Amino acid sequence: MKKIIYLLLLVPFFALSQATEPSNADAIFIKKLADEILTNGKAYDLLYELTKTVGGRIAGSPAMYQAEAWGVNALQQLGAPAVSKQACMVPRWVRGSGDFAKITRIDGKKQVRALDVLALGNSLGDGKKVEAILLAVQNFDELEKRKDEVEGKIVYFNNSFDATLVKTFEAYGKAGQYRRNGASQAAKYGAVGCIIRSLTSSTANDPHTGGMAYNDSFPKIPAQAVGPRDADYLWSLAKQSSTVKVSMATHGKFLPDTTGHNIIAEIKGSQFPEEIITIGGHLDSWDVNEGAHDDGAGVVHTIEVMRAFLAVGYQPKRTIRFVLFANEENGLRGGTAYAAAAKEKNEKHIFALESDEGGFTPRGFSFTAAPEKIAAAQRWLPLLKPYGTSSMDDIGGGADIGPLNRNLNTPLCGFLPDSQRYFDVHHARSDVFENVNKRELLLGAVNIAGLIFLVDKYGF
């Protein structure tokens, strides 16, 4: 009896696994894709063009339009059968110039020391100097306990990464709430300014910007991230001195929304053209860097996979869309518009993959999908292992493809490169072309191409 139940339980999984069992022909074809990418890959040269000719390309800026034109051209030049632009309104946040923060007095004595800061994305500031006593807290719990001390002060959050989390995106997720909500939490109790520790475990003094949002119920106070070394200094100073006076100013403002575009190339499926597989990265970046890892790498991974499929003459069974998404960083308008159009047209999106965790050595993929689908995909591990994929886990995806899952329940997949160095450069001035390695970048494209091939061949 026990044995029969066991067999019955096994049947559905066995049926699925039969269809996805890797074959020698698959291994040979993936090797062909890998050889093509590692020998003739254009990803690194494309990244050079995007980072050095366009550079930083925040939504709504003139550089955004240059990046869009670059993307259309690159896809067409590399032989995309069809390229289209999907319009969406995007916000236009402008940093302005002259932002600063400095210590002006310690225990009543004049003592000036400049701090390396960047205003947080979407933050507002009229450029007027705000000078106040610093209240340094470790976290929201401490802020809550000391809420009576907040009025009229500049609040500093010492939101360090949890060093025990080996998956650095988990540390980022936890510390990130201070960037997103810290200013309004502080303003709720009367703070006049907010400084957060940059979201990184690096101890280089590079400050890291990134998106924040105000709660409309509270005053919209200036908000900055401070470089890690200056963060350490502020924190230790606040422990030793009762009154540290800080002066700061920011200049952020929003210009009217403007029209941005997702850039979409498509190869029509030969057998199941109505089944769509999306692969993408986001074309926008922050304004203070070249957006090389975030997300130039994902953009050129996407283009490279298309190029390699065409170069080896691969005719997909299903329709594959290669999408350069607009405005991930401070609005997610591109991903939202893409999913809304998919729903409106009643499209069948069977799988979506995003590369938005950098161009480092590939380690694996993470999925948001039914457990049996992830288990079936894990059968493909031996095929991708020679190129670096060693894990396929759950809870993954990417910001731009998230709305596809919410609108259409599309299974999601995030490409996972090694994450230990990503937050050294993420949203910092150091996210430049020179910090991306050609071999690591190309190997990323190899693993993504291999997985997309398998999803196309066997479905998901």
Ligand SMILES: [Zn+2]
């Ligand atoms: Zn990104």
